[in-house]
Amino acid sequence: MLESTLARNSTTPPYKSSCMTCSFRELCLPVGLEDEEIELLGKLINHKFKVRRGEFLLHAGSPFKSLYAVKNGFFKTSVLKADGRQQVTGFYMTGELLGLDAISLGKHAGDTVALDDSEVCEVPFNKLEEIGRSIPLLMSQFHKIMSREIVQDHSVMMLLGSMRAEERLTTFLLNLSDRLSKRGYSSTSFILRMTREEIGSYLGLKLETVSRSFSKLQEEGLITINNKHVTLNNIDALNRKIGDAVY
Amino acid sequence: MLESTLARNSTTPPYKSSCMTCSFRELCLPVGLEDEEIELLGKLINHKFKVRRGEFLLHAGSPFKSLYAVKNGFFKTSVLKADGRQQVTGFYMTGELLGLDAISLGKHAGDTVALDDSEVCEVPFNKLEEIGRSIPLLMSQFHKIMSREIVQDHSVMMLLGSMRAEERLTTFLLNLSDRLSKRGYSSTSFILRMTREEIGSYLGLKLETVSRSFSKLQEEGLITINNKHVTLNNIDALNRKIGDAVY
DNA sequence: CGGTGGCTTGATAGTCTTCAATACATGTGG
DNA sequence: CCACATGTATTGAAGACTATCAAGCCACCG
The missing domain is CATH 2.60.120.10 (Jelly Rolls)
Known part of the structure; x- marks a missing residue:
């Protein structure tokens, strides 16, 4: 103050x-x-x-x-x-x-x-x-930002409504990767600032399920996870994992 | 045109x-x-x-x-x-x-x-x-409407992320009831314009689960459902059903 | 009045949660 | 600087909830 x-x-x-x-x-x-x-x-x-x-x-x-x-x-x-x-x-x-x-x-x-x-x-x-x-352009930009928030919320709703644990987590990681790369950081290797519980809360999963899903993605060779440090080993394969999600 | x-x-x-x-x-x-x-x-x-x-x-x-x-x-x-x-x-x-x-x-x-x-x-x-x-007031009102959309989406995210089938459906019915009453319609008796499948898609459930949840709520005496016609028999109890949702 | 789409209900299977035990990491105080 | 405490993460086993598959019913529309 x-x-x-x-x-x-x-x-x-x-x-x-x-x-x-x-x-x-x-x-x-x-x-x-x-x-x-x-x-x-x-x-x-x-x-x-x-x-x-x-x-x-x-x-x-x-x-x-x-x-x-x-x-x-x-x-x-x-x-x-x-x-x-x-x-x-x-x-x-x-x-x-x-x-x-x-x-x-x-x-x-x-x-x-x-x-x-x-x-x-x-x-x-x-x-x-x-x-x-x-x-006017400032106002327009502000409106676009609000609208973007709505779009993002809709995609989270889609995620929560129709994806399963591994797919949710994959989507989450790819989203982080994308936003970080736009800000000049690595798109393949980054630190998770949040806990498993916070990730789970956001994704509608229990922390144990988040942990298990991380382990599963690692077993599949798609990521490497070491505590809070994640490495995406194959972004294309991760994207395919979501795209293929047929219910 | x-x-x-x-x-x-x-x-x-x-x-x-x-x-x-x-x-x-x-x-x-x-x-x-x-x-x-x-x-x-x-x-x-x-x-x-x-x-x-x-x-x-x-x-x-x-x-x-x-x-x-x-x-x-x-x-x-x-x-x-x-x-x-x-x-x-x-x-x-x-x-x-x-x-x-x-x-x-x-x-x-x-x-x-x-x-x-x-x-x-x-x-x-x-x-x-x-x-x-x-x-200016028009612009403000518009901003409030956009913001309201965000708030609503957040509550749907909460619903999808942490409620189970019956609670989701209850929340959905109470939301409809509230909005209808604001528009001069009955808050306790109304027609569902959408199918079970559409409700399910919105709530992250399969249509069968929606149907079963309707039946369950009816067995509990909380609602009466006849095809697309719903009657909320006890709004307080329905509200308690959500409020009590402890996970 | 038949057909089609929508709805209900049952049985089974799959996924996630819950409960529990252990391991690991971080940061604080001695 | 290390030890310990607390919060965080991993993993297993059992149970709960929802999805899936399937059959039959019902309502509505042409």
Whole structure:
């Protein structure tokens, strides 16, 4: 809190806005904007803060004021089930927007927790809507991002509704691989930031089933798994594994 | 096509716009708008057409140009799975917006089919974004609708990920009941517009399991089911059935 | 009124969960 | 820096739930 207040009050050096210099602007809200427009957007983001591993960014029920763009790091979102346990609804990495589900009810439906030391850019939502009126492309990009969230949720629904354990896990790994490669990381070798239980919660499986499925994929030679370190040995074969899924 | 062209060219009588006279404007895009603003919105909607039971409103892959507000009737949306079969992703009734998932990719991800004789209002999306700039509340309402879609998808994900057959079906029935009552219909007695197979596809179950779950709920005295006609005999008990779901 | 698609119900098989025991990893305090 | 504690992961065996296969029934439409 103190830190951010200081940051806001300190005179900004003759320096491009935060969005302008962000290496991930091609993945985030600024997509397609002119330089001056990105400057404007950057001025919205007067809070930019760190969230350490295990810390909450957002609590269920807290009032909605801002969206949060992930600058770096990794987050999970979860909602509270009737029985008191959490269900993971998504994992978020660099350039992705957190808090979209809160717009409708004016409060956050679930918790958002950092799974790795992270940094986020706070985007006050009323201001985003405000400057969106003068920057049509920004508004369009925002709509595309919301729509993308819906599309992704639909594909998760498809996964949960019609795939079995191994296929779900394979889909999950390929999705991570794809998103990581878009951000300049290896598509074949990466670290899982979440636990087996969190993966299971997201995929509608018990942690033991996740573990067994990992082992099975490894036996088949498709992946190598060592604790949290995964290597995809044959992405084509993994893709075929999903495509062939005939029920 | 011909019909709509005629409609557009014909001189409109001295008459309130379509949204202004629509009895469902409190459920739709006009929520919270002033009369003049609703007039403006109404002018966007120059297409308003019928879709008969079984007919397609939208085809997977077709280019995205408009959203469609359901004026009356009932729709299902579905996406094509890798194995060539369809998975139902949602059911839509009066006042709900169709096509939100197409914004991101510029084309429709799945099919939209009428399950009952229906009527929709076509909302050209570029024009919606355009007049949204001068009507902030319209834009806000649109954002809330998109966000609501995300929230709903998350609750379906929760359902698919952690509930068993009877609980899923109960949740589904209560959801229908709630939405119908908001539209002035009975919350305890209604007709299912979809088949057991479509319900199953949506809930991640086989049609036989849906049928068995219906029978089970009936044996327990919670519902009465007669083909497509359902009566909820004890909504409180049904709610408890979900709330108690401890895994 | 027959046909077709939709629905119900039974028996069996497959998949995932549950319960349980063990092993491993990480991080904290001595 | 090591030891221990706790959280995390693997694996086995038994049980629960849903899918599958199959037969018959029912409703609706032409």
